[in-house]
Amino acid sequence: MHDIYAALGVKRRLNAAGTLTRLGGALMEEEVIAAMAAAARASVDIGELQAAASRTISKITGAEAGIVTTGAAAALTLAAAAAMTRWDIARMAALPNADAFPNEILLPRTHYTGYAHALRASGARLVDLGHNDRGTGAGVRGIEAWEIEAAFTPRTAAFAFSANPANAADLPTVVSVCRKHKIPVIVDAAAQLPPKANLRKFLELGADLVAFSGGKAIGGPQASGILAGRRDLVGAALVQQLDMDVSPETWSPPELIDRQAMKGVPHHGLGRGFKAGKEEIVGLLVALERFAAADDQASNAALERRLQHIAKEIGEGVSTRIVPASETGKVPQLYVALKEPLEVSRRLQAGDPPVHLSERLASQGWLIIDPQALRAEDDAALARALRRALG
């Protein structure tokens, strides 16, 4: 099963750090793998396939429309592009040079993540606003309506919001001010799953576009994601992602693409470099259906039982704590208290097999076992490796 990696001389790693992109993201279920293999065996019209994806994504998220992208980061770039161009094909052709039209995306200081780059890659210029009082521990307020109003200019194209459990309460304020000014709100919800209720939550709160990763908790192909939201914006994103080497006479775009609204047929757009393949589209859709149908409580209970077992195997000498899903906001995790967490992590990663734990709270003296991408049959080996690393 792992011969392909062995043949390439690449080590298989025990991943108890979560669905990290650098470790290959989620592991896919057999049903998803089989769907991708089946998809690889026939030709289809990618526009028609994306239209089918839109129906499934709409059903599950409540969005007007949705497309499969090559990840949440790509979805953010496409969202920013769509917000700037709408159906204007001259603007599509100009990107990433966006100097001639509204190209400012408002991004609160507290929402500035490493993924802000994905918005900027569209050609948009980020404009920061707000305060980081809460982040410094000194303040209690989130984003306020007046500071959004003050940041609007005639060049404002969109508002970007990086969702997390703590800031979701600010979204209604953002939406109500932006609606008044007809400014689309783009939500980065890449890693806000589970809980699966978040597939609908940000759209219900009024976001115009939401980006999700397909290769994290959804369990789809690593290089997949979702852009869901307003039909016109999703359509404008799609047309900038498709192969557009087409004859105007014979091109038959899906309904999602409003041909009447465009002055002609656009060329390859900004998103052409991150095209979603038929295998990713189909794999993502099958994974999404599975993820939406899963029983969160039952799967969290099963994960907790596994973590209890791992804690027991690690043994008495180490202090561990199971943090339930209700506290992590995602899946249950096992916290391992260590004097030198990063030194232990380094030893684990250098071991045979290499083992990865989450270093997210290393500065507070914890390594975290996140079971999302850990195969149950590797639980015992993980505990052994940790015992070894602790000497």
Ligand SMILES: *Cc1c(COP(=O)(O)O)cnc(C)c1O
């Ligand atoms: C993972 C992540 C992304 C990027 O997602 P990909 O699907 O890997 O492109 C963007 N934003 C946040 C907050 C993330 O956690």
